[in-house]
Amino acid sequence: MPSLCAVCQGWDAGAAARVCRACVQRFADTAPRCSRCALEVPAGVAACGACVLAPPPFDAAFAGTGYAHPWSGLVARFKFNGALDLADALAARIHAARQRDAAPWPQLLLPVPLAVERLRERGFNQAWELARRLAAGGPARADAGLLLRVRATAHQLDLPPDRRAANVRGAFAVEPLRRAELAGRQVALVDDVMTSGATLAELARVLKQAGVARVEAWVVARTPRPTTSA
Numbered sequence: 001m002p003s004l005c006a007v008c009q010g011w012d013a014g015a016a017a018r019v020c021r022a023c024v025q026r027f028a029d030t031a032p033r034c035s036r037c038a039l040e041v042p043a044g045v046a047a048c049g050a051c052v053l054a055p056p057p058f059d060a061a062f063a064g065t066g067y068a069h070p071w072s073g074l075v076a077r078f079k080f081n082g083a084l085d086l087a088d089a090l091a092a093r094i095h096a097a098r099q100r101d102a103a104p105w106p107q108l109l110l111p112v113p114l115a116v117e118r119l120r121e122r123g124f125n126q127a128w129e130l131a132r133r134l135a136a137g138g139p140a141r142a143d144a145g146l147l148l149r150v151r152a153t154a155h156q157l158d159l160p161p162d163r164r165a166a167n168v169r170g171a172f173a174v175e176p177l178r179r180a181e182l183a184g185r186q187v188a189l190v191d192d193v194m195t196s197g198a199t200l201a202e203l204a205r206v207l208k209q210a211g212v213a214r215v216e217a218w219v220v221a222r223t224p225r226p227t228t229s230a
Helices: 021-026 049-053 071-080 086-098 116-122 126-135 159-170 174-181 198-209
Strands: 060-066 108-111 148-149 173-174 188-193 214-222
Touching: 060 071, 060 086, 071 086, 071 126, 071 188, 071 214, 086 126, 086 188, 086 214, 108 126, 126 188, 148 198, 159 198, 173 174, 173 198, 188 198, 198 214
Parallel strands: 060 214, 108 188, 188 214
Antiparallel strands: 148 173
16 A cells, blocks of 8 residues: 655655655665674774774674664654554664674564563553564564563663663563573664663673673664764
8 A cells, every 4th residue: 555654745655664765765874884883984994993992792783774864753753652653664774784784693683671661651662663573574583571671770861871881780681481592592682772882782791691692783773973072
């Protein structure tokens, strides 16, 4: 059926999702990105300096796009306004970014878990909506029950970057009755946006402690590196 594009408001009879093919092509992200944290890097550079000096706990990161128009607005509508009709289009950005890498796909796709209170307030976990679409018909299986959020935390965006790691420390755990399912596995953590990467790093540490062999971070959008003023 014809679909009304969420970006240009035009009709695209061939669109399978809520962003038409012309807008996908126009706003496609082609910037080279650090293989470890998905920040933009100069062409030909595999990893940014920060990741060379202090690699994150996850082994690779893939971002569908930078956090910029129109994707930033679509993510906000999806996450905060319940626009689940955008989930397919946003998941497609992640899929396109991961497809450009030759490494084998992970076996498990694990959504970043929400606190019970936030899940009740929002009505859905946006990370799970992305993960289950990415797993549909593919080699990986999405599982929302392997990772637990064991305590609520303040919103990461409400905190300065240097306090975000402490905010999520000890906030996650592996489901104890299923820990053996993770030994030796390759998994991808799925979320909507990566800003500081603190949440994904904490989850990667938890997974590595449970015996996971490789952890990737998959996000729709990656915010740019913070700028500093003199």
